[in-house]
Amino acid sequence: MPIIEKWLISKTHLFERLESLSREQTVIAPVRQSDGEVSFQPIRSADEITLEYVNELHPPKRFLQPVFEPLFTFNLGGARPQLTAAPPPSPQILFGVRSCDVQGFRHMDGFFSGAFKDDLYWQRRNQTTVISMACLQPADTCFCICCNGGPYLSDGFDLQLTDLGELFLAEVGSSKGAAIVQTCDRQSAGDKEERHRQALMQACDEKMIPTAYLAKAVIAITNQRVDEKLWEEMGLECFSCGGCTHVCPCCTCFEVLDHRETEKTGLRFRCWDSCQYAGFTREASGHNPRAQSKERVKRRFYHKLSFAYIQADGHPGCVGCGRCITVCQAFGLLDMAAVVKRIRREGQMVAE
Amino acid sequence: MNGMQKLYLPQLAVIDQIVDETADTKTFTMHFDNPHYNAEFRYLSGQFVEASVLGVGEAPFGFCSNPNRTGTFAVTVRAIGRVTRAMHAMHPGDLLGIRAPLGNHFPLQEVQGYDILFVAGGIGLPPLRSLIEPMLDMREKFGRFTILYGARTPADRVYKTRLEEWAQRKDLTLLQTVDVPDETWNGPVGVVTTLFERTHIDPAATVAFTCGPPVMIRFVIQDLLAMGFPEDHIISTLERYMKCGVGKCGHCAIGHKYICVDGPVFSWRQIKKLPER
Numbered sequence: 290m291p292i293i294e295k296w297l298i299s300k301t302h303l304f305e306r307l308e309s310l311s312r313e314q315t316v317i318a319p320v321r322q323s324d325g326e327v328s329f330q331p332i333r334s335a336d337e338i339t340l341e342y343v344n345e346l347h348p349p350k351r352f353l354q355p356v357f358e359p360l361f362t363f364n365l366g367g368a369r370p371q372l373t374a375a376p377p378p379s380p381q382i383l384f385g386v387r388s389c390d391v392q393g394f395r396h397m398d399g400f401f402s403g404a405f406k407d408d409l410y411w412q413r414r415n416q417t418t419v420i421s422m423a424c425l426q427p428a429d430t431c432f433c434i435c436c437n438g439g440p441y442l443s444d445g446f447d448l449q450l451t452d453l454g455e456l457f458l459a460e461v462g463s464s465k466g467a468a469i470v471q472t473c474d475r476q477s478a479g480d481k482e483e484r485h486r487q488a489l490m491q492a493c494d495e496k497m498i499p500t501a502y503l504a505k506a507v508i509a510i511t512n513q514r515v516d517e518k519l520w521e522e523m524g525l526e527c528f529s530c531g532g533c534t535h536v537c538p539c540c541t542c543f544e545v546l547d548h549r550e551t552e553k554t555g556l557r558f559r560c561w562d563s564c565q566y567a568g569f570t571r572e573a574s575g576h577n578p579r580a581q582s583k584e585r586v587k588r589r590f591y592h593k594l595s596f597a598y599i600q601a602d603g604h605p606g607c608v609g610c611g612r613c614i615t616v617c618q619a620f621g622l623l624d625m626a627a628v629v630k631r632i633r634r635e636g637q638m639v640a641e
Numbered sequence: 642m643n644g645m646q647k648l649y650l651p652q653l654a655v656i657d658q659i660v661d662e663t664a665d666t667k668t669f670t671m672h673f674d675n676p677h678y679n680a681e682f683r684y685l686s687g688q689f690v691e692a693s694v695l696g697v698g699e700a701p702f703g704f705c706s707n708p709n710r711t712g713t714f715a716v717t718v719r720a721i722g723r724v725t726r727a728m729h730a731m732h733p734g735d736l737l738g739i740r741a742p743l744g745n746h747f748p749l750q751e752v753q754g755y756d757i758l759f760v761a762g763g764i765g766l767p768p769l770r771s772l773i774e775p776m777l778d779m780r781e782k783f784g785r786f787t788i789l790y791g792a793r794t795p796a797d798r799v800y801k802t803r804l805e806e807w808a809q810r811k812d813l814t815l816l817q818t819v820d821v822p823d824e825t826w827n828g829p830v831g832v833v834t835t836l837f838e839r840t841h842i843d844p845a846a847t848v849a850f851t852c853g854p855p856v857m858i859r860f861v862i863q864d865l866l867a868m869g870f871p872e873d874h875i876i877s878t879l880e881r882y883m884k885c886g887v888g889k890c891g892h893c894a895i896g897h898k899y900i901c902v903d904g905p906v907f908s909w910r911q912i913k914k915l916p917e918r
Contacts, residue, residue, distance in 0.1 A: 360649045363695045369674070370695055370736060374650055405887035405902065408648060513916055542891030545649075545884045549696045557649075557699075562891070569892060572882045573700075573722030576855070578895075578917065588894075591916060597897035 293443075294461040294470075295478035302473050303450075303457060304335035307384055310469075314380040317352060319345065329383070340452060343428040344387045346612060348538040352383055353397060353413055357560045360409070360545070366553040375409070380416040382469075386446075388439030389431075389610040391421045393538025395445050399602055400541055418465045421446040425489050427497045430611030432626055435501040438608035440493045441486075451486045458482050503594060503605055506629035509637045511596040515587075519636035523628070524583025526619040531563030533624065534589065536612035542569075564588050590628060648887055651693045651738030652678055657713060658733055662799040666764060667729055668705065670715040671737060684708050685746035686772040687878065687906045690716060691886045692728070693738030700724040701743070701883045703905070705767035707774035714741075717767035717799060743886040745906050747772045747876065752848045755874075756784035758840075760861045762791045762833055762853025766799055768878060768905075769852050777813070785847075786813040787840055791833030791857070795819050795826045814840065833857060834864050844869040850876045862909055872910035879904050879912065 307316050311333050318338045320330040327342035329349050364371040386394075398414065401407035423441035424431075433439035442449060448466030451458040458478055461467045509515045534540040544562040549555035562569060565585050571577040579585050592598055593606035613624040621627055653674040660668045673679035685708055693699040702716035720729040728737070749772065757776060761769050776783060788807060792798045798817065807815045816836045818829040829836065833853070849870060851861045858877055865875050879900050881893035886901045893900040896915040898907075 365695060370653060370738075372650060372653075372695075372738070401889065403888070405648060405889065407887075407889055541889070543884075543889070544892075545699065545890065547693075547696050547698050555696050557693075557695075559885075559890070564891060570882050572880070573725065578881065584917070588917075591896065592894070595897065595916075601897060 294467070295483070296459045296461070296470055296473075296475040297453075297456045297478045297482060298459050298470065298473045298475045300452075300455060300457055303459075303469075304338060306469065306473055307332070307338070307382070308335040310382060314382060316382045316384060317349070318384040329385070338384070340385070340422075342385075343424075343426060343431075344389070344610065344612075346536060346615060348393060348536060348610065348612065349383055349386050349390050350393055350397065350538050350541075352381060353394060353417065354410060354541060354543075354561075357558055358409070360557045360559060362554070362556045364554050378413045378416055380418075382418045382420065384420045386419055386421045387424060387610070388421060388442045389433045389436075389608040390538050391419060391442060391445050392433075392436075392438045392604075392608040393610070394419065396539045396602065396604070396606065396608070397541055418447045418469070420448045420450060420466070420469070423449060423451040423486070423490065424493055425452060427493055428611060429498060430614040430626075431497055431609065432501040432611055433609035434494055434497055435503060436605060436607050436609035438610065440497075441490055451489065453482065453485060453489075458486055500626040501607075501609065501629050502633065503607070503629055505637070506590070506632040507594050507596060507599065507605070509632050510590055510594045515632055515636050519631060520583040520587045523586045523623055523631075524581060526622045527565070527582045527586050528618045529565050529567055529582050529585065530618055531565045532616035532618065533613040534563040534565055535561060536616050537606075538608050538610055538612075539593070539606040564592070586623065593625070594629075649740075649885070651691070651699075651740050653736050654739040656731060656733050656735050656737060659731070662717060662801075663797050665721070666717060666719045666799055668715055668717045668767075668799075669728065669731075669737075670706070670713050671739070672713045673739070674736065679712065682714075682741075683711065684714065684742035686749060686775055687747035687768060688742040688744045689768075689886075689901075689905065690714075690739050690741035691743060692716065692718075692724070693740075694724055694727040694731070695736075695738055697727040698724045699738070699740075699884070701886060701901070703768035703878070704742070704771045706771060707778070708771065709775050709778055717764065719764050740886060744901055745904060747850065747906050748848075749775065753782040754784070756843060756847040757786050758842060758847050758849040759788045759790075760833055760849060760851040760853070761789070762857040763793065763797060764799060765851075765853030765857070766790060769850055770800065770803070772850060773807075780812055785841070785843075787842070788813060788815045789833055789836040789840070790815070790817045791836070791853070792817075792819050794821045795823055816840065832860070834860050837864055837868070842868060844874075845871070848874045848876065852878050855880075866909070872913065873908045875909035876906060877909065877912065878906055 318332045319327050319342045320337050321339045359375040362373045401410040446462040449460040542562045543559040545559050547557050570579045617624045654671040656671045658670040689703045705717045706715035720726045822830050881900045883893040884890040888899040888902040
């Protein structure tokens with residue numbers, strides 16, 4: 290366990306720092322929109338930042354894996370086609386990211402590593418400073434304590450803030466985080482602040498309705514002992530809208546397409562895709578191994594909860610953010626919390 | 642050039658030759674435009690390429706050529722979707738984008754000393770040809786060598802000249818069958834599994850490689866198991882809609898295996914453990 294430096298910094302001062310940093314790089318922070326919703330947006334002034342938010346519906350994963358991302362441009366006009374790699378991304382600070390979403394970033398880090406390291410992702414990731422915000426107040430859909438997703442973290446952030454009123458308790462997780470703290474007026478945090486934070490976190494824990502007991506679903510899915518009838522039932526309930534995967538901090542699937550801007554020029558890009566779409570596995574011949582919705586729902590939960598994936602990733606493909614509960618069109622039937630409950634209560638085949 | 646090059650940026654390849662195999666299938670032989678890259682390029686039987694028609698898209702194809710013959714490589718392509726139809730409209734001298742080699746490969750050293758059985762259906766022969774030919778380069782390392790090939794009609798067979806050459810060889814047995822014969826056909830009629838009874842197979846001493854339509858593979862594997870083949874002596878390839886070729890886009894996942902990096906070559910022992918088949 291690394292020894293984490295803890296400081297007390299003034300809120301106003303940090304906001305001023307963010308404002309001046311926004312002249313040099315993109316600073317993304319929670320901003321209240323005209324419709325009242327809070328959304329992560331680039332800011333130019335500290336006045337735009339709000340701390341009155343639980344979490345935004347669209348996870349900040351889009352700042353690491355954009356919905357639409359050019360891979361390269363091509364020009365077919367010359368003697369030989371010219372391919373030009375997409376320009377490297379510029380540095381960015383993500384301020385106010387919730388713990389669950391930081392855990393989502395770490396899931397993405399693992400997935401985009403390995404033998405085929407995704408340099409496009411890592412270029413962006415390495416240019417990103419994550420200032421996370423420990424949660425004092427959960428939403429009624431939050432279940433991060435079931436998934437090791439929060440409400441606060443011991444590592445994975447560059448800087449973790451806990452709101453103590455006038456001051457932030459700031460925990461330094463990396464040299465990028467240290468660089469920001471070093472430019473702020475600060476004083477060392479002691480046991481008193483640590484106890485204050487512990488009390489706040491415990492209160493947050495207690496307010497959470499822990500609805501997602503994953504263990505039994507993990508075992509049933511891993512051993513392929515979920516009753517086929519339950520998948521069929523869920524397949525009929527699912528609208529295949531892909532909402533659950535789009536808001537999931539752990540979902541990373543993408544499609545790759547070519548787009549021509551003129552007859553001779555254009556680009557190849559990747560964009561978010563969803564395993565819940567009927568066309569996701571459709572082959573050119575028309576053959577589709579997951580033509581039925583039940584097979585796609587099953588796939589989603591196999592990826593998130595089977596032991597094979599948990600072993601490879603080190604954790605389940607869920608951080609307990611609860612967004613799938615909010616977006617699911619089949620109200621209350623097909624989100625993570627509902628499905629693990631249904632598998633636990635009614636979906637297991639009797640052991641032979 | 643940044644490191645993205647190795648993942649998503651294709652290398653340009655020049656088409657040297659296009660051969661019509663059947664009414665809807667052509668073989669493209671090509672080499673990389675960059676001479677240094679082309680000289681260094683190596684691949685193994687069973688691996689595949691991601692081929693781009695720039696501005697149209699990218700699609701995966703197994704190598705059909707002999708990896709021992711460096712300098713060029715080939716893929717056999719059936720016109721069935723957007724990219725493949727665009728490829729069929731191309732001419733020698735045209736340029737494709739190629740990312741390769743991708744995926745795992747057939748066992749070659751490991752199966753020395755065994756009898757070898759190939760069971761191919763229609764356009765399943767191309768990836769197996771990339772293994773048959775290097776094996777024939779060292780024919781003495783293997784026991785009995787049998788190739789069973791089934792197609793819908795005689796005209797639907799790919800590599801007709803090569804099949805003639807194989808048929809002339811004394812050191813291998815080639816048996817062919819078609820579902821629907823025409824006036825040129827004197828050979829057997831029926832599905833490829835009907836050829837099993839015309840051959841001498843010693844399951845304990847044989848490794849079988851099978852590739853073809855999913856329904857054919859299912860019946861072939863069923864028959865091989867019934868003959869007593871060990872599960873890891875039955876080698877096949879799995880196919881799925883595939884985009885990135887490097888285990889990231891998610892399309893080709895079956896269970897926790899990604900066909901593009903963990904495959905496309907799998908033994909029956911591995912395939913039967915997958916939660917979806």
